[in-house]
Amino acid sequence: MTQQISPTKQRILSEALTLFAVKGYEPVTVAAIAEAVGIKAPSLYKHYKSKRDIFDAILTEMKTRYQRQAASMQMNGTDAARDTPLFADIGEESLIEMSKGLFLYFLHDDFACKFRKMLTVEQYQNAGLSALYTKQYFDDPIDYQSMLFGLLGKTDTLVAENARIMALQFYAPVFLLLTLCDRHPNREEEALRLIEQHVRQFARLYQGERS
């Protein structure tokens, strides 16, 4: 039932995204996309009916991938809510590894990384992309982590209101370092070191609080 995608068609998407991620939509010429793929510009129109059509296909693919990932997170989230031991019991070390892992995934996953950059450079001229950026990199992560911290705090003195602040304080430094490395890949090591110290300090501060 699901249509098979021609390899060239897929490569056009990939190379276009690579270019859009750096320059944004408008400054990228169809000739440049074609050259990256290894064909001539008019040949692109055998696969997509316009430049905008390529852009839309990228958006569609991203939405598909994000929903798939959100669905798997949902499962993990539910499991976590049921099964995971409390904050203190997770252990600082595994929390560090989780943070670093997510950081490295978003930094190095080809599609995720380039799509994030494209959203970044297009966010102010496209209301749809603006909303998508906020959902993917602000509201969804903050909501999700609020939920986790909220669950952890139930048996504790932490109130629900504070869970959002905890989420903000946990997430923002990691995200800031992610965008730093987007610009300067050579500072990845430094960022990882800072993330480790940040998580350690964060755990210490919020665990110290309950004793």
Next chain:
Amino acid sequence: MTQQISPTKQRILSEALTLFAVKGYEPVTVAAIAEAVGIKAPSLYKHYKSKRDIFDAILTEMKTRYQRQAASMQMNGTDAARDTPLFADIGEESLIEMSKGLFLYFLHDDFACKFRKMLTVEQYQNAGLSALYTKQYFDDPIDYQSMLFGLLGKTDTLVAENARIMALQFYAPVFLLLTLCDRHPNREEEALRLIEQHVRQFARLYQGERS
């Protein structure tokens, strides 16, 4: 000695920045800049010799402003180091007001706000702007706040290494909320509320630690 700037020349800069902030450099046409100013495209060339020249003039003006501001911060910083009472003595409330004040300045100051957006959308295709972005919105703020937290921690158990993490944890949430409001001005109230709660929590966590 200092050359007087024609009002039209200044308006060109201002309107060009407004457009560059949203679309980036390339997609903005000189005709669009001219129309925003209220003249025809060829008339622009009486004031600047090319489109790139307008862009460079914006960069130059921004560097001037930033250096002026940095110089005044330097003075405040030195004064702070000499005169300001310790962290706990500043008072949570005035710390909140300071944070909100800086946040609102960067969010609403016309030039600062638009220039930040322009850096955001141009950062991946211009190495110079990339470095400038990192300096202005990562290294300089983190260094400065590290210095402050470092001074405050001298008489305390906090080590210098931790001052950078403190700075990161203090600054990142505020900056994240700033970029959120850049996209969604209608969420300013929510952001201010979160900043207040964040600073309160931050102060409580790091003060609780020393007792």
Next chain:
DNA sequence: TAATAAAGCTAACGAACATTAGCTTATCAA
């Protein structure tokens, strides 16, 4: 084997772009 469709190519078109040439008008010093 013959017919069809898919996927590449060159050539060309019309629109939009940055920029230049050259004109007009107003300001202002000599």
Next chain:
DNA sequence: TTGATAAGCTAATGTTCGTTAGCTTTATTA
């Protein structure tokens, strides 16, 4: 009053862009 300069304008130029037309070739299918 005259001459020059500044700052606007229209018209035009050469380039680049997205897209289309129409051809060739290869692979698939009847």
